[in-house]
Amino acid sequence: MSTVLVTGAAGTIGTLLRRAWAGTHVLHCHDVAAPTVTLPGETWSRGDVTALTVPPGVDVVVHLAANARPGVAWEELRHPNVDGTRHVFAASVAAGVRTVVFASSHHAGGGYDRDRTPGVSARWPVRPCCFYGVTKTLGESFGRYHADRDGLTVTCLRLGDVDVRPHDELALRIWLSHPDLVRAFDAALTRAPGFGTFLVSSRNSRSRWDVTEDNRLLGYAPRDDAEDYTDLVGDAVSQQDCFRGPVANPHAPGR
Numbered sequence: 219m220s221t222v223l224v225t226g227a228a229g230t231i232g233t234l235l236r237r238a239w240a241g242t243h244v245l246h247c248h249d250v251a252a253p254t255v256t257l258p259g260e261t262w263s264r265g266d267v268t269a270l271t272v273p274p275g276v277d278v279v280v281h282l283a284a285n286a287r288p289g290v291a292w293e294e295l296r297h298p299n300v301d302g303t304r305h306v307f308a309a310s311v312a313a314g315v316r317t318v319v320f321a322s323s324h325h326a327g328g329g330y331d332r333d334r335t336p337g338v339s340a341r342w343p344v345r346p347c348c349f350y351g352v353t354k355t356l357g358e359s360f361g362r363y364h365a366d367r368d369g370l371t372v373t374c375l376r377l378g379d380v381d382v383r384p385h386d387e388l389a390l391r392i393w394l395s396h397p398d399l400v401r402a403f404d405a406a407l408t409r410a411p412g413f414g415t416f417l418v419s420s421r422n423s424r425s426r427w428d429v430t431e432d433n434r435l436l437g438y439a440p441r442d443d444a445e446d447y448t449d450l451v452g453d454a455v456s457q458q459d460c461f462r463g464p465v466a467n468p469h470a471p472g473r
C-alpha cells in the first residue's frame with residue numbers, strides 16, 4: 219500500500235484509477251473541478267494545480283491534471299500543462315516524494331509516421347505533432363531535470379487513446395483499454411528508480427509502436443486487443459489525428 223496523490227483526479231482517467239485503487243492505496247485527490255463521485259477513504263483538496271501543496275507522507279504523485287484536448291490553442295494549454303506540470307514536479311521534490319508518474323501522450327511522438335517499420339519507439343527523440351504534444355514533451359523534460367538533479371523517480375507514460383473501445387482507424391493502432399490503463403499505472407507505482415518514458419497501449423494487433431522493451435522495463439503486460447472491435451469501428455476516421463485534421467502538416471517527413 220502506497221500513499222498516492224492524484225492531480226486531475228476528477229477527470230476520466232483520475233476517476234478510473236481512484237475506483238481501482240480505493241482500499242488498496244491511501245488516496246489524496248486534487249482537482250480544480252468537483253468530483254462527480256467521492257469514494258470511501260479518499261481525501262480531497264480543490265484548486266488550481268499551479269498552487270498545489272503536496273502533503274507530507276505522500277510516496278507517489280500521479281500527475282494527470284491538464285487540458286487534454288489536442289486541438290486547442292497554446293494559450294489554453296500553457297497554464298495547466300506547462301506551468302502546472304512544472305509546479306507539480308517542484309512541489310513533489312519539496313515534499314520528499316519518491317516517484318512522480320506523469321501522464322504524457324502519444325502526441326509527444328505523433329510526428330513520426332505511424333506506418334513506419336520498425337514501429338515508433340519512446341526512445342527516439344521527441345517529435346510532437348501539435349502544441350498539445352509540445353506541452354507533453356516539456357512535462358517529460360521537467361521530469362528528467364528533477365530526476366537528475368533531485369533523485370526523483372519519474373515515470374512518463376505516453377498514453378494512447380483511452381476509451382472503453384476503439385472508435386476509429388487510428389484507435390485500432392493506439393487504443394488503451396480501461397483495464398490495461400490501470401495495469402500500466404499499477405506498474406508505474408512500483409517501477410525501479412530512475413527516469414523512464416514509455417509508450418502505453420493495449421496489445422493491439424495493428425500497433426505500429428515498438429513497445430516490447432517499454433512493456434518489459436515498465437513491468438506492464440497488456441491483455442486487450444483493439445482487433446476485437448474492427449467490425450464496430452468500420453471506416454470511422456479519427457478527429458484527433460493531427461496529420462489528417464485541419465492542422466495537418468503536409469511537409470512532415472514520412473507521410
Ligand SMILES: NC(=O)C1=CN([C@@H]2O[C@H](COP(=O)(O)OP(=O)(O)OC[C@H]3O[C@@H](n4cnc5c(N)ncnc54)[C@H](O)[C@@H]3O)[C@@H](O)[C@H]2O)C=CC1
Binds near residue numbers: 225265
Ligand atoms: N484520455 C486520453 O486518451 C489521454 C489522456 N492523456 C493525459 O492524461 C491525463 C488525464 O486525461 P483525462 O482524464 O482523459 O482528462 P480529463 O480532461 O478528463 O481530466 C483532466 C482533469 O484535470 C483537471 N484540470 C485541468 N486543468 C486544471 C488546473 N489548472 N488545475 C487543476 N486541475 C485541472 C480537470 O478539471 C479534469 O478533471 C491528462 O494529462 C491527459 O493529457 C494522455 C493521452 C491520452
Ligand SMILES: O=C(O)[C@H]1OC(=O)[C@H](O)[C@@H](O)[C@@H]1O
Binds near residue numbers: 287322380
Ligand atoms: O493524447 C491525448 O490526450 C489524446 O489522445 C487521443 O488519442 C484521444 O483521442 C484524446 O481524447 C486524448 O485527449
